[in-house]
Amino acid sequence: MKKIFILLAVIPYMLLAASGTGEIDIIERTINFVIFFALIYYFAADKIKAIFADRREEIASSLAKIQEKLQASKKEKQKTLKDLEEAKRVASEIIETAHKETYVIAQKIEETTRIELEGLVKQFNESMAFERRRIEKSVINEVLEEVLYKDSIALSKEVLAQSLLKKAV
Template sequence: MRNGLYLLGLLFAPCVLLASGGGDYDIIERTINFVIFVALVYYFAANAIKDVFKARRDGIANSLAKIQEKLQDSKKAKQKALNQVEEAKKTAKDIVEAAHKESAIIVQKIEESTKNELENLVRQYNEHIAFEQKKAEKLVVDEILSEFLNKDSIALSKDVLIQSLLKKAA
């Protein structure tokens, strides 16, 4: 409203300035015609101008509402992403725990299998030593038998030979 008064004051300022000059100027009529013209334009175009500004205001409000919606959507998407990150962290933690448990189980199984393998190797070694002892005993017995049997001068009975062999083997 204040701006309108300033506008009218500016419109009538030339009238006041030129009114004192006694010349033949039609400034007053022209100013009145201009004011009437502006009033008619305002009367007929005011609704159209108001509609334009209202449409502009509504457009701005709509774009602001869309921006608010996008902002809310992005906040929801951010929250969803944060939730997914938390779930992924929990899943990763569970996977790491499971891997540690599995590695402990695998280590235990490897230790057990190594222990069993060592026991088998010791048992095989002992069996091999026993086998080699029997083999050595057999060779000694064969040597002694061939030594006694090859000598013509000594004639022994089977009982004596068996007794001597048993003494040698023991």
């Protein structure tokens, strides 16, 4: 292939030398350009190809790194979404448990309050009964003192019993 370029570079000079016409500037410039391009290609083609091959490999490796980062980002996103769903599920379970506990605590408070109220009512009723008995005793004692210890009034046992019964009721 290199021999073909050399041959192509030399043929125009041979043709010009054979024709003998002189002063055509465009042909000479074209021939010079072709020779220059052939020399550049001959000496620098491998290096230019290597530069472009290296650049192609660099771009491919950069693209591969970007693809890897993209895949890692997608995996991280999926993991984060799973974690978010798990957190939502745990939060809903916590809320549900809190509602259940609140209901249970409210039931316990209602039951405790009901029991305390029943105890207070029972205590009040017992206190009322005790006070009633105490007042009845004091009234009976007062009547008895009045009747028994006063000498001025003489009553029969029947009148005394009836008056006691009236005062007690």
